[in-house]
Amino acid sequence: MSEQFINLTLDNLEHEHLCCAIADKKHQCGVATKKQWLKDRLVEGHVFRKLDVKGKVFIEYAPLETAWVPVCGENFLYIYCLWVSGSYKGKGYGKSLLEYCINDAKAQGKSGVCVLSSKKKKPFLTEKKLMTKFGFQVVDTLSDEYELLSLSFNGENPSFNDTVRQMRINQKELTIFYGMQCPFIPNCIEQVKTYCDNNRIPLNLIAIDSLQKAKELPCIFNNWAVFYNGKFETVHLLNESYLKKIV
Template identity: 75%
Template sequence: MSEKFINITMENLETEHLCCAISDKKHQCGVQSKKEWLKERLPEGHVFRKLDEKGKVFIEYAPVETAWAPVQGHNFLYIYCLWVSGSFKGKGYGKSLLEYCINDAKSQGKSGVCVLSSKKKKPYLTDKKFVSKHGFEVVDSVDEYELLALSFDGTKPHFSDSVKQMGIKSKELTIYYGLQCPFISNCISQVKSACEKDGIPLNLIAVDSLEKAKNVPSIFNNWAVFLDGKFQTVQMLNENALRKLLN
């Protein structure tokens, strides 16, 4: 098995796969949207590093100042996603990717690295136990969600003030969604279809700018669901998951 890692660049963006949606045809429209999004992010210092294999082994991070997440800080790197799946687990790839990010932060003179996690392991969020082994500590929290950071100089990032709301005025099913994850396009399609079938009012809010991403009224890492005015989950929904939530 390969030990070679590749960083996505402007030169190889169109020819390299993006890992997470590699084997699922229904997400291919989302892959192209992701690539268009990356074209604007890469010049900002955004990093997408993956194993040179046909599998889901990658890390994605960016300077916290330009990270599309409601996290504030100075001179930190923010990890969007660290994913090792299937037969690639247990081979040290996750450790290698995280250490690469940490070393990258040090080489750039950054103050540290931060990541969104939770008290108990949740889908689509980095495992707290894993990063804690590498020195990450809780620096901010809202309900069961936590911002963890590895600080090199004692400074700390924090959630945007808007996160503390964890709610909105509208009682309708409302989903804030970003443009980064290839899964989003298909999830939106399934949710819209299910709501149309059942006559459920649906409010979709595209988080299509850095300013919007920094001011989402809840925890957000590409996706945030509200129902009856209350925040529900960051987990992306297909039709079955939506019906389970509504019931």
């Protein structure tokens, strides 16, 4: 197993690729947007660590206090994404990346590491099975489906913010809360706009463009959340086929 990993920095950000959108031209606009978002986050202690290959092998995490998610707690690291795909699976890369994050948390004197997951495996969320092998435990739940997992070093644990537990909004039209943490999002927004325009479906897009907005969201959120008829539907990024299932 190669151990040649790279951390993105302000010095190498422009010429290094973002693993998840490496092979898809339609997401290159999102790559530029994500890199701009990262420039502000890296100085806050945000970490994007990847294998030095042209593949999807990376972890992305940040101090919980500055992580754009509706989770509260003191002195934790929050994992946005841990992704190993294709031929790189089964070679220990996920283990190495997660161990790096855990060791980083300990070196910084953090209270632990946390991540959003779910009882059953869901796209765009970290798989629970891997995390429990490392000692992560469920410390908060929502809708008997979504779970906040924590690896605590001192017995303290984070939790979902109280606003999250609403899981409902007053607007009845298709409503999407979105951030720019994921490079897939700009293209997903364009697909949703096109579909809704062509089918005369009312659409309400709400940009989460500040830390405060992210912390005060009325639902679970990693970078994307969908409501329809006032009810929370999914954190699954939408394309046309998935959108048809909802509306």
